[in-house]
Amino acid sequence: MGVLTDQQKARFMDLLWSIQSRLLAAFEEIDGKAKAERKSWERGEGAGGGTMGVIRGAIVEKAGCNVSAVSGPEYPAIEGEHKGKPFWAAGVSTIAHMYSPMAPIAHMNVRCLEVGDTFWVGGGADLTPFKAFDDDTKAFHAALEEACRGESHGTYDRYKKWCDEYFYIPHRKSIRGVGGIFFDYLKGDFDQLLNFLGKVTSAYCTVYPEILKKRVDEPFTDEQKDAQLFWRGRYAEFNLAWDRGTRFGLMTGGNTEAIFVSLPPVVKW
Amino acid sequence: MGVLTDQQKARFMDLLWSIQSRLLAAFEEIDGKAKAERKSWERGEGAGGGTMGVIRGAIVEKAGCNVSAVSGPEYPAIEGEHKGKPFWAAGVSTIAHMYSPMAPIAHMNVRCLEVGDTFWVGGGADLTPFKAFDDDTKAFHAALEEACRGESHGTYDRYKKWCDEYFYIPHRKSIRGVGGIFFDYLKGDFDQLLNFLGKVTSAYCTVYPEILKKRVDEPFTDEQKDAQLFWRGRYAEFNLAWDRGTRFGLMTGGNTEAIFVSLPPVVKW
Numbered sequence: 001m002g003v004l005t006d007q008q009k010a011r012f013m014d015l016l017w018s019i020q021s022r023l024l025a026a027f028e029e030i031d032g033k034a035k036a037e038r039k040s041w042e043r044g045e046g047a048g049g050g051t052m053g054v055i056r057g058a059i060v061e062k063a064g065c066n067v068s069a070v071s072g073p074e075y076p077a078i079e080g081e082h083k084g085k086p087f088w089a090a091g092v093s094t095i096a097h098m099y100s101p102m103a104p105i106a107h108m109n110v111r112c113l114e115v116g117d118t119f120w121v122g123g124g125a126d127l128t129p130f131k132a133f134d135d136d137t138k139a140f141h142a143a144l145e146e147a148c149r150g151e152s153h154g155t156y157d158r159y160k161k162w163c164d165e166y167f168y169i170p171h172r173k174s175i176r177g178v179g180g181i182f183f184d185y186l187k188g189d190f191d192q193l194l195n196f197l198g199k200v201t202s203a204y205c206t207v208y209p210e211i212l213k214k215r216v217d218e219p220f221t222d223e224q225k226d227a228q229l230f231w232r233g234r235y236a237e238f239n240l241a242w243d244r245g246t247r248f249g250l251m252t253g254g255n256t257e258a259i260f261v262s263l264p265p266v267v268k269w
Numbered sequence: 270m271g272v273l274t275d276q277q278k279a280r281f282m283d284l285l286w287s288i289q290s291r292l293l294a295a296f297e298e299i300d301g302k303a304k305a306e307r308k309s310w311e312r313g314e315g316a317g318g319g320t321m322g323v324i325r326g327a328i329v330e331k332a333g334c335n336v337s338a339v340s341g342p343e344y345p346a347i348e349g350e351h352k353g354k355p356f357w358a359a360g361v362s363t364i365a366h367m368y369s370p371m372a373p374i375a376h377m378n379v380r381c382l383e384v385g386d387t388f389w390v391g392g393g394a395d396l397t398p399f400k401a402f403d404d405d406t407k408a409f410h411a412a413l414e415e416a417c418r419g420e421s422h423g424t425y426d427r428y429k430k431w432c433d434e435y436f437y438i439p440h441r442k443s444i445r446g447v448g449g450i451f452f453d454y455l456k457g458d459f460d461q462l463l464n465f466l467g468k469v470t471s472a473y474c475t476v477y478p479e480i481l482k483k484r485v486d487e488p489f490t491d492e493q494k495d496a497q498l499f500w501r502g503r504y505a506e507f508n509l510a511w512d513r514g515t516r517f518g519l520m521t522g523g524n525t526e527a528i529f530v531s532l533p534p535v536v537k538w
Contacts, residue, residue: 062538171519171528233532240509241519250440250510259440263502263538269331269529 002088004114008190009069009088012112015194016067016092019110019201023065023094024053026209030216031057041255047072052258056265059216063096064261075115085116091123092201093245095262096208101228102218104129104136104211105177105235107262108204109245110197121193122184125204126163127211128177128235130228136211137178143207144181147199152192159183169238176238229268236267271357273383277459278338278357281381284463285336285361288379288470292334292363293322295478299485300326310524316341321527325534328485332365333530344384354385360392361470362514364531365477370497371487373398373405373480374446374504376531377473378514379466390462391453394473395432396480397446397504399497405480406447412476413450416468421461428452438507445507498537505536 004012024036034057042049050068069090077083091111098104110123127140141160148156163182168175181200186193239246239262249259273281293305303326311318319337338359346352360380367374379392396409410429417425428450436445450469455462508515508531518528 171525229535233529236505236536236538237509240506241516247510256440260502260538265537266498267505267536267538268534269505269532269536 002086002114003117003119004088004112004190008194009090009114011194012090013067013069015198015201016069016090016110019092019094019205020051020053020065020067022205023063023209024055026205027055027060027063027096030209030212031055031060033057034060041257043070050255050258052255052261054261059099061097061099062261062265063094064258065092065094066258066261067092068255068258082115087116088114093258093262096212097232097264098212098216100216100218101130101220101224103215104132105232105264106140106204106208106211108201108208110201112197118187119190120185120187121197122186123197123200124159124163124166124180124182125200126167126177126180126182127208130231131224132178133215136215139211140178140180140207143203144200147196147203148181151196153186153188153196154183156181167238169234169242171237171241172234176234226268229266232264232267233269236263239263271355271383272386272388273357273381273459277463278359278383281359281463282336282338284467284470285338285359285379288361288363288474289320289322289334289336291474292332292478293324295474296324296329296332296365299478299481300324300329302326303329310526312339319524319527321524321530323530328368330366330368331530331534332363333527334361334363335527335530336361337524337527351384351387356385357383362527362531365481366501366533367481367485369485369487370399370489370493372484373401374501374533375409375473375477375480377470377477379470381466387456388459389454389456390466391455392466392469393428393432393435393449393451394469395436395446395449395451396477399500400493401447402484405484408480409447409449409476412472413469416465416472417450420465422455422457422465423452425450436507438503438511440506440510441503445503495537498535501533501536502538505532508532 028036034055036053036055038051038053040051048070052066054064056062071088073086074084075082075087093109095107105128108125112121145156159181163180164175166182246259297305303324305322305324307320307322309320317339319335321335323333325331340357342355343353344351344356362378364376374397377394381390414425432449432451433444435451438445515528
């Protein structure tokens with residue numbers, strides 16, 4: 001049963017754990033004081049679980065990085081060819097909110113799903129600045145473009161466009177931030193796909209902390225701070241009202257605590 | 270076309286405007302300083318519009334009361350017998366958030382829909398205290414029970430149960446607050462239904478300000494205030510992820526500014 005070997009799954013999990021370690025260490029370094037708290041959870045009866053990591057500090061106001069790996073006899077698809085088949089699903093997801101309105105929110109996720117006798121990977125990364133700096137936007141996009149270079153399953157341009165489409169907020173009539181990449185249902189050779197996910201996540205783990213280090217000490221006004229809190233509403237709205245991953249988690253009784261890790265620490269409406 | 274006369278519609282609108290006036294005046298009195306701001310909007314081309322009323326103060330942190338009346342050639346139902354028929358829809362909706370964690374959030378809405386050659390009314394009211402006081406819960410329920418007394422279309426018990434079912438938050442596995450009443454698709458004699466809505470809304474306009482006056486000056490701790498901000502997340506989550514009215518508004522490009530009037534002024538996650 002299944003197409004992935006235990007060794008392949010273990011290698012994928014190694015990637016996820018390394019991303020979590022790297023990001024939480026980077027956030028601790030940027031904050032300089034707050035320490036990440038890790039909390040494990042289990043679905044019970046050998047069905048997997050995960051580890052949430054969250055850091056709440058004066059500079060890194062709230063940053064989370066969650067790793068999970070779950071499995072079961074029936075894939076909980078609402079419909080379609082995969083519904084009801086045995087599945088294994090693992091992924092890492094991170095969203096970070098800095099106190100400073102000068103420092104952007106960013107999100108990254110990669111996941112691998114094995115359902116019945118097929119598997120695929122998906123993921124993405126996007127940057128959402130309250131105050132956009134051209135340098136940051138260019139650096140973020142350039143890092144992701146480099147990670148996509150030479151891949152045969154799809155191009156950077158395609159994944160960039162996919163991101164703009166996915167993170168569109170219909171009721172605000174605008175995209176969530178300045179974009180990034182998004183991809184899903186990538187099938188093919190496991191080693192090649194794992195290598196691609198390694199490049200994407202490594203690019204993110206490098207470029208995002210670099211951007212934060214440049215911005216967290218920038219001066220800002222009380223008006224900008226207040227405006228940032230209202231602007232964060234868009235992020236909460238998108239996640240709660242539109243994001244398929246979040247909604248899937250809420251509807252299927254997933255680990256809601258992990259979902260709330262991603263919501264902004266303080267929001268005004 | 271339509272079953273309601275212009276005079277009937279005008280009488281329904283009179284009820285809505287009187288509720289808005291009464292509630293905004295009550296909130297101004299409770300706050301003692303802040304004044305309600307009214308803002309009208311139009312859908313364009315004779316398709317109706319509405320008036321948002323919102324007050325933001327030190328005591329009444331954010332309270333909104335919106336009246337709208339819209340019409341069009343095709344009812345925007347997703348499916349069902351009413352899809353695509355000429356419609357007229359009017360309603361009032363209010364949600365209030367006090368600064369004090371001792372004073373409850375409350376919500377009330379009544380609406381009348383005419384689609385093709387049928388019409389119905391719906392609505393409800395519910396109380397959501399951070400710190401529940403038995404006296405307040407009893408007073409709120411008693412006022413609504415009295416408003417339902419002698420009605421032939423349904424009983425208080427039925428509408429109370431409907432409310433508990435509607436305001437259930439699946440991912441939190443709890444109801445939103447201490448309940449109230451909810452009803453929809455009530456058909457019958459217009460005068461009788463208008464009289465019922467008048468009783469329900471009048472009960473709300475009396476009992477909720479009375480509860481607030483008792484609670485806004487109660488002492489509270491910094492810990493309670495902070496906990497209230499996290500607790501408000503449930504309210505935002507319910508409205509954005511689950512509430513059919515809000516989601517219908519977001520999905521159909523309704524007046525999102527009016528929707529945001531209902532979201533809590535400050536939320537923590």
